[in-house]
Amino acid sequence: MALNLHPADLSDIEKIATATHFTVHLRSGPHDKITKRAKTLAAAIRAADKLGNTPGGRKPMIYAVTPDKMTVHVPAAMIAQARKEAATAPRRAASKDSGARPKGRRAEIAENAAKGILPLVPDFSAETHRRFRGKLAEIVALVEAGDVAALKAIEIKPYSSSPKALDRYRNLAVSALEAKERPSKKADTSFERASISD
Template sequence: MTTPNLTSPEAYNAEIIANAVKFTASLFLGRGEYATIEATSREEIDQLAEMLSTEHPTVKSKPVITAFDAAGNQAVISGQPAKAPKAPKAPKAEKPAKEKPAKAAKEPAADKALGKRAQIAADAEAGILPAAPDFSAATHARFRKKLAEIVALVGKADIKALKAYPINPVSSSPKAMDKYRNLAVIALEAQRKAAKAKAKTEESTPEAGQ
């Protein structure tokens, strides 16, 4: 009588399965009842095990498949593949990573040309007065008087009066006047701030004014 390889449980089971002369599939039905079937090959017992599961659809468990060698040694093989697994493929040699061409550095946002609206806003913050809107079209006719009044206040640099001037921006004409008034206020305030800074500098350095 040959004793299977006892170096490890895996080796023991593998040798019994390799030398098996009989296979059984046993399905537990409940309360000590089993449905058991035998075969002489692994392929056949797998098919019969599937048949057992089909015949007992209410049983959720799977049949337990066991292999027996000529000496009566047994090994449970449920869940193991019928065919020996294929040897794993050798890993592919890694391809050298291709060097990507360096992207040209993007130009700083400050270097890009400002949009028209952004430029007008930047000019106002720098103390440059905006141009008055063009009200020559007939659609602006009834707002020309108010625009003239706003332009006059801008000319006088009357910031307080400009801020208090009533404008209801509900249509294109009032919206244009409101935008002009707001930009003018920003520019006039920037001019006033620059003038105060200059005067302060001259006071601290009298020789500069001589």
């Protein structure tokens, strides 16, 4: 399911996508604060979980730090989604290690899209995805707006892992949005391409 973002949070997606690193802050007292640095959002979440809550119930806050040193708070919805993706990764890795093919993962994702369920947004916090983060933010904004025509008009050349992930996400999102527009009819999946994979 796609991020359920408040419009104000949505406006920060592009800034977060350009992050050079992330910081985790936990105020443990009136004048005491713990700060941890992480290269990716996933690593920041692990650091936040390790810190835990204060006795008073205060939770760690995660911020993205942009190239121009701007600090942007990471929305709870984005953190929740990253947790879901991290939870499925060990199962996929175990299947690959055992030589078994992931059980119907691609089919399941495509079927969900055909039912109108939006796909998870790819995690582009890794440095290798940096130059494609702006394009991801643009696509996410169009998905949130439900603009199928604009999504189809975006040109993506899937020549490497990052654009392939963008292409896969865009295609599945289009299928899901079209299914929502025509709930009584079978969703049009013709826009999906052979590049769709785990």
